Amino acid sequence: MTKMSGAQALLEALKRQNVEVIFGIPGGAVIPIYDALLDSGIRYILSRHEQCAAHAADGYARASGRPGVCMATSGPGATNLVTGIANAYMDSSPIVAITGQVPRPFIGKDAFQEADIVGITTPITKENFQAGKASEIPKIVNTAFYIATTGRPGPVLIDVPKDVQTEVDEMDFSNRIELRGYKPNYDPHPVQVKKAVEALTHAERPIILAGGGVILSKASSELLALAELLQASVATSLMGKGCVPENHPLSVGMVGMHGTKAANKLMLEADVILAVGLRFSDRTACKLEEFGSWAKIIHIDIDSAEIGKNVGAYIPIVADARLCIDAIYKTLVQQLKERKSSPWADRVQEIKKQSQEETNSNEGSLKPRQLMMELRKVLPDETIVTTEVGQNQMWAALYFQAYKPRTFISSGGLGTMGFGFPAAIGAKVACPDKPVVDIAGDGSFIMTEQELACSVVEEIPVTVIVLNNSVLGMVAQWQRLFYKRRYSAVHLGGVPDFVKLAEAYGAQGFHVESVSEFSEAVRKAIKSEVTTVIDVPISPEENVFPMVPVGGGLKDMFWE
Amino acid sequence: MENRQTHVIATIVEHKPGVLYKVSNMFRRRGFNIESISVGPTDQEGLARMTITINGDERLVEQVIKQLSKLIEVVKVSELEPSSTVAREMALVKVHTPNAKNRSDVINYVNIFRGHAVDVSPESIMVEVTGSPDKIDAFIDLMKTFGIKEVARTGVTALSRGVKSVRID
Numbered sequence: 001m002t003k004m005s006g007a008q009a010l011l012e013a014l015k016r017q018n019v020e021v022i023f024g025i026p027g028g029a030v031i032p033i034y035d036a037l038l039d040s041g042i043r044y045i046l047s048r049h050e051q052c053a054a055h056a057a058d059g060y061a062r063a064s065g066r067p068g069v070c071m072a073t074s075g076p077g078a079t080n081l082v083t084g085i086a087n088a089y090m091d092s093s094p095i096v097a098i099t100g101q102v103p104r105p106f107i108g109k110d111a112f113q114e115a116d117i118v119g120i121t122t123p124i125t126k127e128n129f130q131a132g133k134a135s136e137i138p139k140i141v142n143t144a145f146y147i148a149t150t151g152r153p154g155p156v157l158i159d160v161p162k163d164v165q166t167e168v169d170e171m172d173f174s175n176r177i178e179l180r181g182y183k184p185n186y187d188p189h190p191v192q193v194k195k196a197v198e199a200l201t202h203a204e205r206p207i208i209l210a211g212g213g214v215i216l217s218k219a220s221s222e223l224l225a226l227a228e229l230l231q232a233s234v235a236t237s238l239m240g241k242g243c244v245p246e247n248h249p250l251s252v253g254m255v256g257m258h259g260t261k262a263a264n265k266l267m268l269e270a271d272v273i274l275a276v277g278l279r280f281s282d283r284t285a286c287k288l289e290e291f292g293s294w295a296k297i298i299h300i301d302i303d304s305a306e307i308g309k310n311v312g313a314y315i316p317i318v319a320d321a322r323l324c325i326d327a328i329y330k331t332l333v334q335q336l337k338e339r340k341s342s343p344w345a346d347r348v349q350e351i352k353k354q355s356q357e358e359t360n361s362n363e364g365s366l367k368p369r370q371l372m373m374e375l376r377k378v379l380p381d382e383t384i385v386t387t388e389v390g391q392n393q394m395w396a397a398l399y400f401q402a403y404k405p406r407t408f409i410s411s412g413g414l415g416t417m418g419f420g421f422p423a424a425i426g427a428k429v430a431c432p433d434k435p436v437v438d439i440a441g442d443g444s445f446i447m448t449e450q451e452l453a454c455s456v457v458e459e460i461p462v463t464v465i466v467l468n469n470s471v472l473g474m475v476a477q478w479q480r481l482f483y484k485r486r487y488s489a490v491h492l493g494g495v496p497d498f499v500k501l502a503e504a505y506g507a508q509g510f511h512v513e514s515v516s517e518f519s520e521a522v523r524k525a526i527k528s529e530v531t532t533v534i535d536v537p538i539s540p541e542e543n544v545f546p547m548v549p550v551g552g553g554l555k556d557m558f559w560e
Numbered sequence: 561m562e563n564r565q566t567h568v569i570a571t572i573v574e575h576k577p578g579v580l581y582k583v584s585n586m587f588r589r590r591g592f593n594i595e596s597i598s599v600g601p602t603d604q605e606g607l608a609r610m611t612i613t614i615n616g617d618e619r620l621v622e623q624v625i626k627q628l629s630k631l632i633e634v635v636k637v638s639e640l641e642p643s644s645t646v647a648r649e650m651a652l653v654k655v656h657t658p659n660a661k662n663r664s665d666v667i668n669y670v671n672i673f674r675g676h677a678v679d680v681s682p683e684s685i686m687v688e689v690t691g692s693p694d695k696i697d698a699f700i701d702l703m704k705t706f707g708i709k710e711v712a713r714t715g716v717t718a719l720s721r722g723v724k725s726v727r728i729d
Binding site: 118119122123126127147179180181182303304305307308309 | 573574578581582585586589619622623626627629630631632633634635636728
């Protein structure tokens with residue numbers, strides 16, 4: 001037992017969780033924590049908006065696999081975190097958010113900068129806590145990290161009233177975590193594994209649909225081994241992108257509303273769909289009641305509530321993706337004759353080739369597809385790419401091949417514009433030796449561009465590639481396709497000048513007009529280790545294709 | 561929705577502030593409707609029991625149970641089989657009885673329903689009645705002919721018959 005303040009106990013507990021950095025902004029209700037932070041040895045990074053602190057913690061978590069920590073003051077500081085927390089919740093990202101709260105005697109009195117952040121974040125956190133007294137803090141912190149990082153990961157919030165931060169008491173850091181209502185199950189049920197093996201053994205046209213759970217459970221090599229054994233192609237959700245190298249012959253890219261032609265077509269032709277670590281979001285499965293009705297679905301997820309929520313499963317398995325895939329592989333490898341070639345494997349290559357040829361046509365200068373493919377050539381394999389949300393994100397998902405897990409970071413479930421840049425900052429803090437690039441649109445980047453200040457001042461160099469069409473591109477695309485080109489509130493007016501904007505913050509800015517200028521600028525940016533914004537003009541008429549219209553199923557995909 | 565029927569779900573939760581909010585908030589956010597909910601402490605320290613009734617098909621019930629189980633503070637969730645469950649609700653009903661005739665008629669009905677008159681005033685009588693929700697409905701309908709001043713119902717609470725129990729060991 002040691003005597004210390006609540007603020008000191010908080011930081012000591014964080015240190016014991018191996019926290020090395022906190023993203024955040026101070027304010028009245030967290031000054032005691034920021035004071036103790038000076039003596040803690042934990043690095044703080046001053047974000048310029050709390051939403052970005054949460055996104056940075058999220059990016060840190062996704063790039064490293066370790067929980068990210070963000071902090072904000074009470075009231076508006078806490079509510080500004082909400083978008084970032086909701087984003088982490090939708091994409092199962094382990095972050096711990098710490099908020100200050102007004103002193104206990106003021107709670108419920110509508111005090112200055114009071115907000116009921118525990119109430120507000122209940123539906124968007126895996127769990128949240130309010131510290132009732134200082135001595136509870138070590139246990140709350142331990143429990144928060146345990147919950148955030150185990151089972152299906154997710155955000156946890158800890159609300160600490162200011163007078164709890166200053167209260168001095170005996171602290172016990174050795175307490176055990178007792179959670180009667182939380183016991184995540186990792187091991188697959190042997191009977192279900194047997195059923196899955198049975199279905200896969202008899203499958204003539206198996207396909208694997210891999211989600212973010214494959215990355216979270218580090219199941220990449222197990223999954224690839226299984227795919228090769230089955231000669232099954234691997235399609236992914238947006239969150240699963242990078243779980244297998246996308247230049248692998250069996251990889252067919254993303255499935256869904258803006259999935260690749262190959263992935264969507266093959267999904268429709270499969271007789272067994274092995275869905276691993278994903279929740280069948282409407283952007284992946286499109287028409288929920290229709291998806292997979294033509295095939296047997298084996299659905300593996302660690303969250304039992306995801307099984308049967310959106311799409312029914314023929315064989316449900318509640319388990320850790322890696323353990324389950326491994327168990328299936330080990331049984332299957334003894335039963336299955338080696339499949340060097342099969343009509344299905346040939347079909348996969350045929351469809352892949354077809355879609356390649358079709359998409360190779362219509363080349364011009366500064367086409368998003370060409371830019372993405374060029375970017376892949378220029379960037380080292382280990383580069384971490386983040387994206388904003390909208391057309392830029394879908395072009396990146398379709399045409400920028402990810403080779404490794406945790407190298408493609410995107411806001412999947414919530415679709416948060418402005419996520420990519422602060423997430424890139426977080427990723428760079430987690431992986432300082434890897435280049436980090438945000439593939440952005442001008443509309444998204446404007447939402448969080450003030451983090452250029454954080455990036456420059458804190459010396460966290462990342463590169464932002466602004467695909468600048470001067471419109472809110474995805475909305476414009478919908479208005480073009482489904483609203484008779486009646487453009488409403490999408491024109492951004494061609495401002496700001498992104499080169500000047502970068503320079504105003506002390507970053508470097510490049511404007512490029514050709515593919516060769518583009519690759520040269522990217523090379524320079526990566527080499528320079530200076531925060532860089534590359535302004536890349538593209539046509540506002542560009543569309544993201546293929547596309548499945550809203551309300552349609554995969555079979556309704558169109559590409560022009 | 562097909563096969564809509566009432567389901568009774570027994571839930572053991574951590575007995576601490578904010579848990580009811582988390583449970584009811586989950587129902588609201590997922591678009592599940594609660595027909596009734598009753599909450600009280602159990603014989604085990606730190607645990608409370610929530611009895612929740614919902615209306616819907618099997619798929620909905622399965623989702624409700626899974627989403628409830630997902631809440632950290634929810635320790636155990638179980639659907640109670642209607643055929644092997646004792647389900648009871650209590651209601652307090654204040655009935656308008658301006659004269660002796662009304663009063664004695666009401667007391668007669670109360671006896672048939674095995675209820676109790678618990679308070680009498682010159683203008684009204686308060687009745688306590690316990691039973692299945694159907695029985696309570698029937699009693700309240702009957703009292704409407706006299707004029708109801710006020711009703712307070714507890715919502716259903718329920719236990720499995722015999723050895724089966726929803727309990728933390």
